[in-house]
Amino acid sequence: MKSVAAQQNVTLTCPRKSGHKENLFWIRIISGHQPEFLGGTYGFDYEGVHQTPHFTTKQEPGTFILNIHQSQISDTGLYYCIQTETLQMSFVRRVFLMVKGPQSSISGIIQAPPSAAVHPGESVSLQCSVLSDSEKKACVLYCAVAACGEVMFGNGAKLDIKYRNTRTLSNTEIALCIVCVALAISVTVSVYLIWTRKKQDGSGGETRFLYNYVLTPSAAVN
Numbered sequence: 001m002k003s004v005a006a007q008q009n010v011t012l013t014c015p016r017k018s019g020h021k022e023n024l025f026w027i028r029i030i031s032g033h034q035p036e037f038l039g040g041t042y043g044f045d046y047e048g049v050h051q052t053p054h055f056t057t058k059q060e061p062g063t064f065i066l067n068i069h070q071s072q073i074s075d076t077g078l079y080y081c082i083q084t085e086t087l088q089m090s091f092v093r094r095v096f097l098m099v100k101g102p103q104s105s106i107s108g109i110i111q112a113p114p115s116a117a118v119h120p121g122e123s124v125s126l127q128c129s130v131l132s133d134s135e136k137k138a139c140v141l142y143c144a145v146a147a148c149g150e151v152m153f154g155n156g157a158k159l160d161i162k163y164r165n166t167r168t169l170s171n172t173e174i175a176l177c178i179v180c181v182a183l184a185i186s187v188t189v190s191v192y193l194i195w196t197r198k199k200q201d202g203s204g205g206e207t208r209f210l211y212n213y214v215l216t217p218s219a220a221v222n
Helices: 172-221
Strands: 002-005 010-017 020-027 036-042 055-060 063-068 077-085 087-102 107-111 125-130 137-141 144-147 150-153 155-159
Touching: 002 010, 010 020, 010 077, 010 087, 020 063, 036 055, 036 063, 063 077
Parallel strands: 002 087
Antiparallel strands: 010 063, 020 036, 020 077, 055 063, 077 087, 107 125, 137 155, 144 150
16 A cells, blocks of 8 residues: 655656566546556667656666656555466556545534434424634535435535634724823823922921021121
């Protein structure tokens, strides 16, 4: 088994022995589809390349390789390297390729059972909750009903999932905050100026008191 992420390039190898009677082929089998031929080569050294926009098969020393360009989830399946000689066929290499897509943002689904029993012909409402880790994503949810070997899908409902972010402040709220800050600064400056003025006035009164105390005896003498 080989597991890769989607959009990655994949290289599968198949051992090759030089010979004039053997031929090598790469095929794949995907569930629900017919076997698909991807490319082939001769047993002897051959420089020919079988190439499509998605697949490339070619020889390299001692091996026959299959390159998958930008793998997709639909490439998941069984890949076989087959060797044929006259009327004989053998499987030289088998690889199950698993192509993984991006991790689903849905972390769980909670389905609530019907509140009461129903009778044939009656309508019933079923509810389920989808838990998502996605911050912002638009997706379509389908209701699927499986019964008697059949699967039926509903019309689908588009769901916009938005991340619950902190509410942005409006222009009015921003202006109000600025006014409050300016008012607080103004009050602080005013209190400081009043305190400084009182301190200066107190120092001046003491000086005048000392001045009068010192000069009064002199004046008495005169």
